Amino acid sequence: MKIKFLWPGRTKSQELRLLQEDYLGRIGRLAACRLVETREARGIPERHRERILEVEAQGLEKHLTDDYIISLFDQGKEMASEEFVRFLEKNGSSARPLTFMAGGFLGLAERLIRRSPTLLSLSKMTYSHELARVVLLEQVYRALTTLKGKRYAK
């Protein structure tokens, strides 16, 4: 299974970045995995929402080829952990990379949402975009431990 994580900008919270690195290391022991932190829109006032999303979409698109895209989206589908395991098993068996894409603090541009065959919501609650990254990584790690029959320290 090839797994890619794609999001604009480096995670700024130091603690969340450490957790991110920890989960990436653990995932990397169970599957081919990489993280690409793409260009982040900087210095554009927040009221220019569309411009920020456009700059970040262009950065993300450079790293998408024939990937199977799963985008984090608050109106996406919620899956229970077991359902998420089956989803990874079903869609991660080909050579095509599974790419988890997450937006910056304004989310993802509309056309990236439309391009994603799977839209995943982690919760009915809204998480900060950096916390959402860590929750996503934990879920992917948890699912892989189940798939590989490993015990996951709760």
Place this chain on the structure above:
Amino acid sequence: MKIKFLWPGRTKSQELRLLQEDYLGRIGRLAACRLVETREARGIPERHRERILEVEAQGLEKHLTDDYIISLFDQGKEMASEEFVRFLEKNGSSARPLTFMAGGFLGLAERLIRRSPTLLSLSKMTYSHELARVVLLEQVYRALTTLKGKRYAK
């Protein structure tokens, strides 16, 4: 508003503990808030599930008086962030403390679940119990910033 967080044992992941402290500090600037880390069952083999839950339940119960209890429970109710804000507003206005209770890695004893007027599920997905604590704190902080009309850095 008086908010209490109650769970057995100290959060072991250093990064999650730092995030926990950070959110507690931020929440404490918006409401009276404290965390009580109660007795954790130690040295009992995991197969003795009921004994572990019983030891931890007794520790938690010592800190419950007339509190309004909201327990984290995977079969509980999911709330969108806006709904959670309204919930806090409605239930946090009296002198009665709002107590968020979370279990250890095996969850909470049945009788604590039955005693809780509100059972809250953070997600359809299962989170590690330490990550769930941080997600809960982030949501409480987020809700308070909305109630207090502050801007929350996404």
